Amino acid sequence: MDQTSIEDPAYHAAVVDLLGVLAYGELTAFIRMAVDSDAAPTLALKSSLAGLANTEYAQYRLLVDHMAARGIDAEVAMGPFLVPFAAYHARTKPRGWVEGLVKAYVGDGIAKDFYREMSVFVDDDTREVMASALDDAGEAEFVVRVVRDTLKTDPTASGRLALWGRRLLGEALSQAQAVAVERDAMSALLVGGGVDLGEVGRMFTRLTDNHQARMARLGLSA
Amino acid sequence: MDQTSIEDPAYHAAVVDLLGVLAYGELTAFIRMAVDSDAAPTLALKSSLAGLANTEYAQYRLLVDHMAARGIDAEVAMGPFLVPFAAYHARTKPRGWVEGLVKAYVGDGIAKDFYREMSVFVDDDTREVMASALDDAGEAEFVVRVVRDTLKTDPTASGRLALWGRRLLGEALSQAQAVAVERDAMSALLVGGGVDLGEVGRMFTRLTDNHQARMARLGLSA
Numbered sequence: 001m002d003q004t005s006i007e008d009p010a011y012h013a014a015v016v017d018l019l020g021v022l023a024y025g026e027l028t029a030f031i032r033m034a035v036d037s038d039a040a041p042t043l044a045l046k047s048s049l050a051g052l053a054n055t056e057y058a059q060y061r062l063l064v065d066h067m068a069a070r071g072i073d074a075e076v077a078m079g080p081f082l083v084p085f086a087a088y089h090a091r092t093k094p095r096g097w098v099e100g101l102v103k104a105y106v107g108d109g110i111a112k113d114f115y116r117e118m119s120v121f122v123d124d125d126t127r128e129v130m131a132s133a134l135d136d137a138g139e140a141e142f143v144v145r146v147v148r149d150t151l152k153t154d155p156t157a158s159g160r161l162a163l164w165g166r167r168l169l170g171e172a173l174s175q176a177q178a179v180a181v182e183r184d185a186m187s188a189l190l191v192g193g194g195v196d197l198g199e200v201g202r203m204f205t206r207l208t209d210n211h212q213a214r215m216a217r218l219g220l221s222a
Numbered sequence: 223m224d225q226t227s228i229e230d231p232a233y234h235a236a237v238v239d240l241l242g243v244l245a246y247g248e249l250t251a252f253i254r255m256a257v258d259s260d261a262a263p264t265l266a267l268k269s270s271l272a273g274l275a276n277t278e279y280a281q282y283r284l285l286v287d288h289m290a291a292r293g294i295d296a297e298v299a300m301g302p303f304l305v306p307f308a309a310y311h312a313r314t315k316p317r318g319w320v321e322g323l324v325k326a327y328v329g330d331g332i333a334k335d336f337y338r339e340m341s342v343f344v345d346d347d348t349r350e351v352m353a354s355a356l357d358d359a360g361e362a363e364f365v366v367r368v369v370r371d372t373l374k375t376d377p378t379a380s381g382r383l384a385l386w387g388r389r390l391l392g393e394a395l396s397q398a399q400a401v402a403v404e405r406d407a408m409s410a411l412l413v414g415g416g417v418d419l420g421e422v423g424r425m426f427t428r429l430t431d432n433h434q435a436r437m438a439r440l441g442l443s444a
Contacts, residue, residue, distance in 0.1 A: 030272055034256030043297050043304070047286070050252055054279045057272055064269070075265050082265070 010192070013185035015126050019067055020077030021179065021186075022115050022133060026060035027078075028085045029053075029108055036100035048142045052104065059133040066129045080183060088175045092168055098150050098157065099164055102218065105143040106165050109214045110172045110207060112136075117203050121189045147218045162220045169211050169222075173204075232414070235407035237348050241289055242299030243401065243408075244337050244355060248282035249300075250307045251275075251330055258322035270364045274326065281355040288351045302405060310397045314390055320372050320379065321386055324440065327365040328387050331436045332394045332429060334358075339425050343411045369440045384442045391433050391444075395426075 033053035040046035067074045092107065094100035112134050119130040150157050180187045190200060208222075215222035255275035262268035289296045314329065316322035334356050341352040372379050402409045412422060434444040 027269065027272060030276075031256055031260045031268075034253055034275065035260060038253045038257060043300060046253075047249065050249060050279055050282070053256065054252075054276060054283075057276045057279075060272070061276075078265060 010185055010188060014189040015122055016067075016072055016077045017080070017183050017186040018115070018118055018122065018130070018189070019063055019072065019126070020074070020079070021081045022130065023060055023063040023067070023074060024078035024081045024085060025111055025115075026056045026063065026133065028089065029104070029111075030056040030060060032089065032100075033104055036094070036097065036104065039097050039100065041097060045142075045146065049101075049104070052136075052139055055136055055139055062129065063133050081179070084175045084179050084182075087178075088171055091171050098147060098161065101143045101146055102161055102164055102220075103168055105140050105147075105218065106211065106214055107168045107172060108136075108140070110169060110211055113207050113210050114176060117206070118186075118189065144217055147220070151219050158220065161218070162215070162222070165211075165215050165218075165220055165222060169208070173207075232407055232410060236411040237344055238289075238294055238299045239302070239405050239408040240337070240340055240344065240352070240411070241285055241294065241348070242296070242301070243303045244352065245282055245285040245289070245296060246300040246303045246307060247333055247337075248278045248285065248355065250311065251326070251333075252278040252282060254311065254322075255326055258316070258319070258326065261319050261322065263319060267364075267368065271323075271326070274358075274361055277358055277361055284351065285355050303401070306397045306401050306404075309400075310393055313393050320369060320383065323365045323368055324383055324386055324442075325390055327362050327369075327440065328433065328436055329390045329394060330358075330362070332391060332433055335429050335432050336398060339428070340408075340411065343417075366439055369442070373441050380442065383440070384437070384444070387433075387437050387440075387442055387444060391430070395429075 030053050033049055033056060037046050037049035037053060040049055064074045067077060092103060094103050115130060115134055119127045119134075122130070147161065151161075212222040252275050255271055255278060259268050259271035259275060262271055286296045289299060314325060316325050337352060337356055341349045341356075344352070369383065373383075430444075437444040
């Protein structure tokens, strides 16, 4: 994307939206994971989940600092996303520790895939900070082991958690849809980037494929 | 403290206890502050409290890494303190956001003062990592402003929060007392360090003086 379009007000608004939604998503994920770590059954798991929460916070900080350096008011940028995130979290309250872990793994996975898709349409500078904010260095992989152990010992877990994964995908897509309707600039980024409806469809196929792959890694049907 | 005493098993046990209680205290503080940040009334306060939580986590990591480097199993070291901390937090559940902030400021202040007092009796290496783990770089000072603003607008807050501060001090000392009875090695550090009862008394005077000073900074009577 060339310098002219960076200065384009519509493009600027879209980038502010993207950075805002990503930052607030990380802050919210930080809080959710920290709250879940409180409920962790062992000290080792408490510590692992606290570490994951901490990484989300560090990524949040990175985005806030990046916005400050670009003269973007982070609070204003995050503002429009308070309600959609609150709605998503209210509609996906984990019942118990393992559902919380699956949510951290699957819900965050969907969100990060979506941001990665969007990062194709932004300037190099923004793409770079987004990539850093999206790289969790495989820290969430401990979730795979915990969920697989749970499946071995609890015969009802498999069906319940598979259902839970579908619910998380559905709620995430439904909030993303609500945001897309509300935030013209961000949606225009797709369309303005020369993306046709067929490409949007393929993007959703990639998102659901990745979701399925993540569920399979956990040992769950999607 | 010379090298001989570092190799003394009783001294070693005391250091393991000290690092364990400090680390678990930081992990618990991280979780409590993150949970409180969830309830913060504004995005700015949510972000500030999340930052404070994050600092606690970084200090926790520092201690865990230090223990690993010294061949100390951090989980084992933290084990004895799960119950006292759970008891303290169960007995000091904040009713509302401002009580949570006062707890973060006052409760953490008391704990950190206590660890600083104990760090006088350990070897240089341990003292150094403890000092790093105890330095919050004044990050908690935003609490002063929030509490003082609350006192201006809510006429009942002053009495209620003063009472709350006294309760926090009482519960903290009562748990410290329970730990001291339970953990011989750590108590012996005081006595073995040539500390007489008069000095222990003076230490408690310093702790309560500092508590009073912190309450005064918040605009509250102790």
